[in-house]
Amino acid sequence: MEIAEKVRTNFEFAGCDTVELAKEYGTPLYVVSEEKIREQCREITQSFLKKHQNTKATYASKAFLTLAMCKIIEEEGLGLDVVSGGELFTAVHADFPMEKIVFHGNNKSYEEIYMAVSHGVGRIVVDNSHELDMLEDITNELKRTVKILFRVSPGVKGETHEYILTGQKDSKFGIPLEGDGILQVVKKATNSQFLKLMGFHFHLGSQLFDKNAYILAIKALTNLMKELKDKLSYETQELNTGGGFGIYYTNGDKPKSIAYFTDAIMEELKIQCNSLQHTVPSVVIEPGRWIIGNAGVTLYTIGAVKEIPNVRTYVSVDGGLPDNPRPALYKAKYEAVIANKNNQPRDRVVTIAGKCCETGDILIWDLETPEINSGDILAVLSTGAYNYSMASNYNKLPKPAVVLVNKGKSDLIVKREKYEDLIRRDIIPKHLL
Structure with missing residues (x-):
């Protein structure tokens, strides 16, 4: 029975x-859930990293960071995006590979930048000319070469809450593309002894469900790449397109697969680069919320x-x-x-x-x-x-x-x-x- x-x-x-x-x-x-975290990481690996050449993915740790989380992300082969000395300190104590860390932030302190350079982080994303000056002083003092990206505000407004928009022109983040501000910092970086400018970074906001904002941002960035190549003979090697991919919270949310965004980003980038006769740079994404x-x-x-x-x-x-x-x-x-x-x-x-x-x-x-x-x-x-x-x-x-x-x-x-x-x-x- x-x-x-x-x-x-x-x-x-x-x-x-x-x-x-x-x-x-x-x-x-x-x-x-450890299983869910790994499931999301593996979707990124299959649908982006293995599907598209010359790509990387870093986890935006501001969404959730503990020592255990560092270990999971390392095991899944992703990099780590940190935005403060505290997040970097956590990664250091988790023995996370420093070369796979991207250091962000719109107002990094001298101490935070010094810490990042001392530990040999893989990329420092420079948000403004003030940071560039501090970074140049620190690298000259330590005699250490640092790979950097400039964060730019591409003037693209995604559809989300105003408090989590970051890519519009009126933003505390990044260097506006209008005017000659970006040309001036690129000149300074390329003439610096210990700074190696790899390319550019943008982030449009959080909880986005439409790929069109990313397509518009790619168009803006590739125009910048062409302008810098023509005027300064500088060729962009790396483009970090941020994260912000939306997830399900309540009825009405319509989350997409990671490929919905990344396929559109890669396709548009190749189209624009071919049109402008520019080499296609490597591409980095930084999902945080989408993973955790x-x-x-x-x-x-x-x-x-x-x-x-x-x-x-x-x-x-x-x-x-x-x-x-x-x-x-x-x-x-x-x-x-x-x-x-x-x-x-x-x-x-x-x-x-x-x-x-x-x-x-x-x-x-x-x-x-x-x-x-x-x-x-x-x-x-x-x-x-x-x-x-x-x-x-x-x-x-x-x-x-x-x-x-x-x-x-x-x-x-x-x-x-x-x-x-x-x-x-x-x-x-x-x-x-």
């Missing part, structure tokens, strides 16, 4: 029961349930704004499930509120759920990107732990902060003792 398989009622992620994860590690809890975004969920324990008749029902969780500021920053939207009631009918509509002293601390408006009770576990989906990275201690809340899951197994990769950690660096002056 066959015994019927037990019906699974709890939400599972990467083979792990999320309710059990909440019991073992506590909440709030970031949960990250859907690989993460965040678990919370539900506390107070407040029903306001004929208005709405507020369901409060033990986290919120400090562990996920994105909804408050730019109205980011998420989907979620009640993890311990995953198979029950969702016949209620509630609003998920955080526990901070801010009216704007709302994670999700109008979420369809089953009946909710205090102690239930909420799983918010697609929180792999920019949640852990942007976490704060607002209201003196300790930052959550991070767990890496894979095929039913879990490993702690970031410890949960304790109250003691919150005051570890505090100092009381003698006159107050």
Whole structure:
């Protein structure tokens, strides 16, 4: 006689029961799928790196970076894009290959640039003439040759939230293509003893779903390449086209395969280079969110349930704004499930509120759920990107732990902060003792 398989009622992620994860590690809890990360990396390898010659891919680590993440990215053969001394420090301590690191940032400090040059990072993306001057001073002092790219703002506006647009003319990032500013820095770089100008970088923004913005940017950059070749006899060897490829968060999002973007970029680049009689440069992409975004969920324990008749029902969780500021920053939207009631009918509509002293601390408006009770576990989906990275201690809340899951197994990769950690660096002056 066959015994019927037990019906699974709890939400599972990467083979792990999320309710059990909440019991073992506590909440709030970031949960990250190693399998999903590797799956995304391997799609990049198959659909871009192996498909198109003379290409590279670097993971934009600002989306999510830990020592364990560095190890996964290294094993998958991708490079690492860092934007600060702290991110570079993390990569160094993970023994990540320095030659595969690209160092970004619109206001790098002297100390950060010195650190990058000292460690021999593969590329430094120079954002402005001020950085160029500092970099030249440092390379002259250390007598070390550094390969650089200039970040340019191509004047292309993608369709996304204004706070995550970066490629338009009015941007804090990059050197505008209009005027002679770009010609002046290229002249200076090519005449420098220890700087080797490889080419250019652009990034159009985040959460983009249309390839047309990338095509327009390629046209702008290839025109620049032709102009520099004609006027300065400088031939561009490398073009970094950034990332920004959109992912699924909620109904209405229509994510594309990596090939949708990269095939268009490569095709347009070849067309334009052939037309302008310019050698096709090597191409680099820098996906971050696209790799990690859907690989993460965040678990919370539900506390107070407040029903306001004929208005709405507020369901409060033990986290919120400090562990996920994105909804408050730019109205980011998420989907979620009640993890311990995953198979029950969702016949209620509630609003998920955080526990901070801010009216704007709302994670999700109008979420369809089953009946909710205090102690239930909420799983918010697609929180792999920019949640852990942007976490704060607002209201003196300790930052959550991070767990890496894979095929039913879990490993702690970031410890949960304790109250003691919150005051570890505090100092009381003698006159107050």
